[in-house]
Amino acid sequence: MTLVDAADTAASAWLGALKLLAGSQRNGYFRQTPGGTAEIVTGAPFPSLNGVAAVTRDPSPDEIAELAASPRLAEVAWTIHVRGDDVEERIVEVAAKHGLTGSMPLPFMIRELTEADAADVPAARRITNADSVAYQRTMAAGFEAPEPLFTIFAEPAVIELPGATGYLLEVDGVPVATSFGLQVGDQVGVFNIATPPAFRRKGYGRLATAAVLSDAYKAGARTAFLHATPDGLPLYQAMGFELAENWTVFAAGA
Template identity: 40%
Template sequence: MNQTDDPLLAVVSAYAAACEGLAAATTGRTGRGPQGALLAVTGAPIAALNGIISPSLNPSAEEIMALAAEGSPWEFPWSIHVRGVPGPLVAEAAARHGLTHFEREPLMIRYSDQGLPTEPDVDGLRIRAVPVDELGLYARTVAGGFEAPPEIFQIFADSSLAKVDGFTFYLAELDGVPVGTGMTAVAGGLTGIFNVATLPGYRRRGYGRAVTVEMVRAGFAAGAGTAYLYSSKMGEPVYQSVGFRTEEYLTVITAPA
């Protein structure tokens, strides 16, 4: 299938490439199937950050099974990511590995022809790119934003991530105190947006929206004015207010909690 038949293929492929870059920097455990499916193991104790991603609208169960065998033994929680509703063969392949929980995540896109969003204006909030020597602070703030133990997101403290082409990490601060985070992966004219999180005591003040707008503006400056992200259902209204629209869904298949 070519780009004309599948206009979102480039976006989903960019998402897969960002996951590949993260895994290559942290563990080096990556692989590709003949039809383009990706094996990416970051080593984080989060199923969504280890696994197999198929950018195709028609994923191959055989390719997924082969990559699952390549990733074995799976010493970390892992997952299978496919677009839309998984077919019975993919669901069966996942179930053979105990992956039977299905979670849908909206793919939201803001196209470059919508123009540059207005610069965020939130009193006292400073949003800045994080240098390599502050990635530990960044990782701790991400964990706090997602209300998770610090070790869950420790991979984002890995200094090798600063060397990944196109990756930028952001902190939002009030009077020098971190209150939120974001991350971009810029490649091929696209800005991938990740890790948008706000610390619990600072929510409902527009900080997550401000970080998102700042990252979209940075993407424009880098020549990547079309931005994409995978959202939670709760986050959809925030991103819609910035101009993102849901285009399709990603199904993440994991083991039951």
Template identity: 35%
Template sequence: MAHLIDSAATDAAVNGFYQATTQLVDLVPGMYHRQSATGTRLVFTGLPMPSLNVVSVGTEPDLEEVDAFAKELSTKDVPWSIQLRGDADPALLELAARYGRTSSSTIPLLVWDADLLPSLPTSLPHGATVREVPGNEYEVYASALASGFDMPKEIADIFALPALLDAPDMTAFILELNGEAVATGFNVVAGDQVGLYNGSVPPPHRRNGYYRALVAARLRHAVASGARHAFTQNTPMSRPLYESLGFRHAETWTYLTGAA
């Protein structure tokens, strides 16, 4: 079983995650974020996913601040969650329950170090090419996202805004097979960290090595851009792929959400 990384490296990845989130939210009209003096964070995107409208609990939870941010999000007509590193204590669970956040799920945070760069695969599947997608081709990226995630096109359009695709520290990628986009990814460089987001492959193209090749290409691009470490949150389906490229489990995050 993969061993845990040290706390300093984990904290650096977590800080990179929060910085990347801030960079993204700052570029999209209608989204906003705030941070309290003790580290509690509020992120509002307006998107219909509880993990994208969150009250993030600091390492030393301030229940009054959590309560104030939870009250604010509860007035929004979107799914939302209370997110914390590790497990929730009884007091936080009680607070969450007052807002109907009675369901719980976990997501791992995986990290990677640039020392592993030489071990990444460099070849692509036969007929495949990887390229960056600029803002003036946002429709290409949005369509690929909608297909890969089976999400409504209007939501994919938000993730493909030209302001994001053309931002200096952000890069959208697609892997194409005979001119068809069959895998997507989005990098956000935050200091010496890079966050890997929006990884998708449409069902008919899965298990052909396309996404693995794209992740490797994205890591090489990030290191060339100055990143020394990478982080990602992913599903049980994609976790083995990342671990095969050298990613390690740093910690597990808990999301307290409304009942399904």
């Protein structure tokens, strides 16, 4: 499979992961048009987890405009995701009409999994509902943001999603990193890699990521995908992830 084909498959799996997340929430909503554009409402206090996403290589401005006008999006902070750097002007205009006047590139990375990824990560513990407080607290510290923002990720409805695996990485009983995987078919999305400042640059983020890949490979996943932050990009490249493409994200005040 070429990198282009792999990116197409992984992009569809990313959308599938967001569909699962939206479906886990009491007021969540997901609708996908025939052209591959989706309206996503998870209710999470992060704009990137609500909004409109077009995962085809030829996104429809009309479909994006239709979904962007949804009254459901008026209740949440939201974004528009479009694959690629070169975005049609009509899509830019739709985003601006809704106050999404800022745009930023979002690296989309993929990695083929191999038998070597099945190696256990002894320091990583797969979480249960009993670990939700420690998991949420460690994640919030890693992202340097208030704990309540991360409540959704520690809820039983999310932790127990089909294909979901959350992890706490611990050293001498102290949580030092988190990670979360969500498997869709033979693809696994890597999310919520977070290491509190005091524990950074010690390889813990890498181990937390490896824990997701290990269990996912054992469960039948053969490709991993993720969106990388600028700080995380070198880590994922060192782990063998390839930059498949940039996505463009339109957000308010970006």
